[in-house]
Amino acid sequence: MTGTETTYNVDRVRAQFPILNQEVHGRPLVYFDNAASSQKPTAVIEALREYYNHYHSNIHRGVHHLAQLATSAYEETRTKVKAHLNASAREEIIFTYGTTDGINLIAQSWGRKNITAGDLILISALEHHSNMVPWQIIAEEKGAQIKVIPLNDAGELDQEAYAELLQDEPKLVAFNHVSNALGTVNPAKAMTAAAKQTGATVVIDGAQAIPHLQVDVQDLDCDFYAFSGHKAYGPTGVGILYGKREVLEAMPPWRGGGEMISSVSYERSTYNDLPYKFEAGTPNIADGIALGVALDWMNGIGISAIAQHEHELTTYATEQMQAIDGMRFIGTAKEKAGVISFLVGDIHPYDLGTLLDQMGVAVRTGHHCTEPLMNRLGIPGTIRVSFGAYNTKHEIDRYIVALEQGVRMLS
Amino acid sequence: MSIEEKQQEVIEEFAFFDDWMQKYEHIIELGKELPLIDAASKDEDHLIKGCQSRVWLNAERSDDGNVIFTADSDAIITKGMIALMVRVLSGQRPEDIANADLHFVKEIGLHEHLSPTRSNGLVSMIKQMKFYGVAFQGTKQ
Numbered sequence: 001m002t003g004t005e006t007t008y009n010v011d012r013v014r015a016q017f018p019i020l021n022q023e024v025h026g027r028p029l030v031y032f033d034n035a036a037s038s039q040k041p042t043a044v045i046e047a048l049r050e051y052y053n054h055y056h057s058n059i060h061r062g063v064h065h066l067a068q069l070a071t072s073a074y075e076e077t078r079t080k081v082k083a084h085l086n087a088s089a090r091e092e093i094i095f096t097y098g099t100t101d102g103i104n105l106i107a108q109s110w111g112r113k114n115i116t117a118g119d120l121i122l123i124s125a126l127e128h129h130s131n132m133v134p135w136q137i138i139a140e141e142k143g144a145q146i147k148v149i150p151l152n153d154a155g156e157l158d159q160e161a162y163a164e165l166l167q168d169e170p171k172l173v174a175f176n177h178v179s180n181a182l183g184t185v186n187p188a189k190a191m192t193a194a195a196k197q198t199g200a201t202v203v204i205d206g207a208q209a210i211p212h213l214q215v216d217v218q219d220l221d222c223d224f225y226a227f228s229g230h231k232a233y234g235p236t237g238v239g240i241l242y243g244k245r246e247v248l249e250a251m252p253p254w255r256g257g258g259e260m261i262s263s264v265s266y267e268r269s270t271y272n273d274l275p276y277k278f279e280a281g282t283p284n285i286a287d288g289i290a291l292g293v294a295l296d297w298m299n300g301i302g303i304s305a306i307a308q309h310e311h312e313l314t315t316y317a318t319e320q321m322q323a324i325d326g327m328r329f330i331g332t333a334k335e336k337a338g339v340i341s342f343l344v345g346d347i348h349p350y351d352l353g354t355l356l357d358q359m360g361v362a363v364r365t366g367h368h369c370t371e372p373l374m375n376r377l378g379i380p381g382t383i384r385v386s387f388g389a390y391n392t393k394h395e396i397d398r399y400i401v402a403l404e405q406g407v408r409m410l411s
Numbered sequence: 412m413s414i415e416e417k418q419q420e421v422i423e424e425f426a427f428f429d430d431w432m433q434k435y436e437h438i439i440e441l442g443k444e445l446p447l448i449d450a451a452s453k454d455e456d457h458l459i460k461g462c463q464s465r466v467w468l469n470a471e472r473s474d475d476g477n478v479i480f481t482a483d484s485d486a487i488i489t490k491g492m493i494a495l496m497v498r499v500l501s502g503q504r505p506e507d508i509a510n511a512d513l514h515f516v517k518e519i520g521l522h523e524h525l526s527p528t529r530s531n532g533l534v535s536m537i538k539q540m541k542f543y544g545v546a547f548q549g550t551k552q
Contacts, residue, residue, distance in 0.1 A: 025431065156546050348486040350464045350531060351439075355488075356525075358431050380485065381463075409436060410487065 014390040016041040035386035038282040047293040079291030086216040091274035094241040099207040100130040102226030107134035109254040113348040117143035124149040124175040155331030177209035181368040182331025185341025212337040234294030235287035309381040310338040341382040355406035364369035369403030414500040418515035425519040442491035448483040463530030508544030
């Protein structure tokens, strides 16, 4: 252990993740697939257990004791998220099922109302399919056009090309804060400011940013910011869509049902106020409550401390990986967060991923739901290792041994 | 040799290996040895698209009406698994292929490669092989 690791007590963090203490194929598990989904600390698991054991009930309607306990715990998460993102009001925080759900909400509600024939939608070359396909659906429906902000060879968005594309006055600009495939951190604030100057509405996919960066939506000044709970030590099936109040207020509801109405007759309904207008039906109460616990957990350690730890792991792993013959890093942006994407010689990612798995190392292989990006880079996919708060240099050492072994077997 | 006899042969072959590494080294070796599919057959029509690796499969009838499979993949471990499937199923009668129970995969401890979550094209390839078996039944050649 180095000096810096004594200030960040990774053993204490790690001890809170029971799942990590197991063997896979007879070897201790090394979990390096955090960008796909992070593991959950005991506090989050206990919050779920506590909820179902002691105060499960439907929320917002019941007058009884349990309904009130459940409602206030659920709404407390909204307050925590508001603080965490530095949103200006609780009404700007909409519960969703995840990032994908949030982006679909924007496309189907804001997009249906505002996108018209001939409009331009600008997305980036780094986008996950979830920040691409919802726009393709609405563009096709409305006869709008999609253009793509290109990449440079390091895997960074070409800011000059972006400035030029903005001259075509897009109605909407959508990009991720951090790329899931390459780890590139995009200059979200500057990109938002530039888009705003041309009058565009700005959507940021924050799925990969929330576990690594302190996000301030007022400072970013974006119109929408979407993220998922499960990539940030929280449960699956719950996420958040932040939207500026005046933008959300002008949007029609998307899903209809209970909770989102204020009065209903057989002919027509009037809709509830924000944020409930966008939260039809009984929500994912337990996971919503646990999401708040996950944010508390992250903030308890400190996001900058976690980011610093992950940065050290990334640097340490990169140095050792460089020594491997044929190593090719995919994405070498100056600003990166917790991700190393790579190929070795002409070894297929699937083969290396399979052998790493046999040695207990969990990595992601393939196109990472960014098929157009992989086509642009001229590769079938990559192997991706991604780090979280609980990973250690010792695990990296074991991963390097496994990687060398795998490469040897496949060469 | 029947499909069952071929499966037994593979099981015996893998019984020699003490650990996963020898087993995978063998799979990789089989992948390298698999005769390449006819270049003309390595096209979109013969492609079975997995999310992780791609597989090409071609089926022809031999003079005696049995089915001859050739196949390829862009990933070497997938290709090794394919080599085993081809060895067990190629040259067999269509009805035997259609009804085959490929228990050897589990017995040699490689059934996780047939899990749909791996999305390597293998599951679809086996389905496709059996589909050929069904389609060729009752036809002469």
